[in-house]
Amino acid sequence: MDIQEKKNKNKKYKPILEGIPDWPVYKLSKNRKEFIEEVAQKSFNRVKELRASTKQLVDELEATVYREQQRMKRNRWRADPQDEPKFWSKVKEDLQALSGKTEEEQQEKANEILKRIVTRYADEIAGNFKPSRYRLAREVIKFWFARLLNGARVKKFGAFWRNQYTLRDKIHIVGKVKQLRRLARKGTVVMVPTHFSNxxxxxxxxVIHSLGLPAFIYGAGLNLFNIKIFAYFMNSLGAYKVDRRKKNMPYLETLKLYSTLALQKGAHSLFFPGGTRSRSGMIEKQLKLGLLSSTVEAQRDAYLDAKPGEEVxxxxxxxxxLNYHFVLEAPDLIEDYLSSKGQDRYMPEQDRYGSWQLIQFMFKFFTKGSSISVSIGKGLDIMGNYVDDEGNSIDEHGRSINTRDYFITNGQLSADRQREDEYTRMLSQKIVSEYHRINRVFASHLVAFVAFTMWQKRHPxxxxxxxLRLPEEDLTLPYEEFRDTCKRVRKQIYRMKIENKVNIASHLKGDIDEVIKRGLYNVGIFHLKRPLLRNRDGNIITRDLNVLYYYQNRLVGYELDKFIGQ
Structure with missing residues (x-):
């Protein structure tokens, strides 16, 4: 473990806000009804702006009803409201009743239907943070995980109940922790993690609680609410729901405005800009711009609404x-990726894991030697510029800049959707770049990448x-050749670390045989078919090349394959 890991592991962070009543998420939840009404009204106005004529609006509403009914027919989830069929049937009837009415009557009725829809969406999306349930969920997580850790490390059952170890033994937080805490005091933080697992x-x-930060609002996939234990924790922690099956305009605008208004009200936020878990195992290369654009809109509105001389x-x-040795869902995720590769079609997110399977996984995880690393990157402004510890924006030449200037046209602050779309793209590109820069290479990533690429180059x-269809008997690597290649690739990773292009876990250092041993032990540790292991002759083999492909993808994008010969 390196110096930074030890410092962050042992440090206890004081809360930056004393009590829960001071938390922005609490204030938002306290005025939940009024907030939902505000989101619905602004969503109504936005859709009306985008679909100005009566015909355009009716067409949009009809398309929405059709898509929702198709979704219910083809892809129902346990988390879906029970009254959905009844609600959408009534909307369809009301739309059909518009025929024969005057345009003025059609407009009035279409407006009423739209308001009903966006109000329902706003209520579905909205979180419901409750301090009492938050405290309970927090303590349950801490107690349960800590006991699992202690039970794994001691032989006597009685010691299972004593706090000998903490979650910091398993979860290593590295990076710009101090800056994150300072920025959370000075402004509104939007945390954008990579997404690999449920x-x-x-x-x-x-992590947020451990660092002494107030609770963030979550943009959590609705699929998580299918799993009872996850649904309880997500509801308790104030998550707002993101239903990726819904692609219609009223829903997307309502979701976006929920995020925008929450940010305007100072609620620290968290969402996964990749949209869904990485099916391939790669670090995200392209991000979803919808929720990300809400950060740009919220900052612009803050400038527009500010009084002269008021600090924004x-x-x-x-x-x-988020760096894992192992992802529970890897076999199913890579299957989805391979089945859809090269095809431009939506793959519905399905979970084959219920509460019991996830409990089993977490028990195995915390009773084995595997670990997680959470890397906190440098803070950025909404244009993708780095900020210093005081929150001042710095351009690529080291000059201080004012983000307010980006929203000025002809000397006046103004909204320009096309311009702000470009700002969002710039921000997304910077986030992707930062993901690769702060990514921590694990021994399991190294051995998976080297083995798969060696087999790939042997069959050009x-x-x-x-x-992937090659039989297992054709997939064997002599250990000495594999060892030399791992050593060569690791040396290049060291160079990249010096150039600040990637980060590495401390366990990647040291004797290469020990690094390989650790990597082989951890990669796919809980899968029934091990993706990489040594056979009786000591050579490297695979029992599941598809899953090995998933794990090797973590190092795709660094051009390390150039250091692996045929």
């Missing part, structure tokens, strides 16, 4: 990478799918 939301929630609360974007005429 554990991510609870993990980040624990800035919004800070903080990239975070095979495409990916042909390679």
């Amino acid at each position: 554990l991510d939301s609870i993990l980040i929630g624990w 609360r800035k919004i800070f974007i903080v990239p975070v990478t 005429k095979l495409d990916l799918f042909s390679l």
